[in-house]
Amino acid sequence: MELQVFGVGSATPQRNRNPSAFLLSVDNEYVLIDCGEGTQFRFLEHKVKTSRIKTICISHLHGDHYFGLVGLLSTFSLHHRTEPLTLIGPEALLEIIHLQLFHSGSTLSFKLEFIATQNVHVSKIFENAALEIYTFPLIHRIPTTGFKLIQKASKRKIIKDILPVNFPIPYIKMLKEGKDVKDELTGEIFLNSTYTKEGNKAKVFSYCSDTAFNKDILPVIFESDLLYHEATFTDVDSKRAENTFHSTARQAALIAKEANVSKLLLGHFSSRYGNELTHLSEALEVFSNTLIAEQYILYTV
Ligand SMILES: [Zn+2]
Ligand SMILES: [Zn+2]
Known part of the structure; x- marks a missing residue:
């Protein structure tokens, strides 16, 4: 599995940071995780074959995580896509899509297979030959789920x-x-x-955005090969993190350490910081294998 990062910003638009969007490639197919505003333009710039996107996971309905979705779906239709698309997200998302399509007199050219998430317990929500997807509750201002994606072990x-x-x-x-x-x-x-000889081992990518510091997720994400965790704030703004149900970089690193993951990727940075040097140094004090997520870079899971 490989993860390409398309957005590391949070909330309001930032000049150098796009809102959340992550493209996970699994056996030549893409899973798109969150789809902030403008994501499809970034795909154009970076020559992403969007026809390969077979599944989209949306964590919650704050705009910085899904305002690019309806635009992307409309473009699929304008390109006469016929292949079904699986969409996983909060129940109200389907209503939002239908409303927008209805009032623009549009229909989709392909079948949208919608799977609603719930915010109460861990559940396996999707499985195909190559992949399993689990959702788990995060703690945020509105219902939000994390995702755990497992690329199955390959045959001999x-x-x-x-x-x-x-x-x-x-x-x-x-x-x-x-x-x-x-x-x-x-x-x-x-x-x-x-x-x-033995085939490839199963690989696990866990995605946690947006969330307050929450140790309840530890058993689910335990020993992930790669963990993406939001790090909206640094220590100096820890009170703000608590009030807005976000995390600091140090808290994200604590989660990574206690979950014994192999690698931690930080993102969802607030516009109040011009760079991520403090995020990195504070996280590194807790967990050494921490990286600042960089837009357009490919990370191997
Ligand atoms: Zn957000
Ligand atoms: Zn949010």
């Missing part, structure tokens, strides 16, 4: 070099599934342990 990998030429495809399938193969004609046995 064939060691091609030692396999006979023209080895039958059904036999390859059996080997990938962990079975031994007996050739019906020759009786020769191909041991799975000889001809395959």
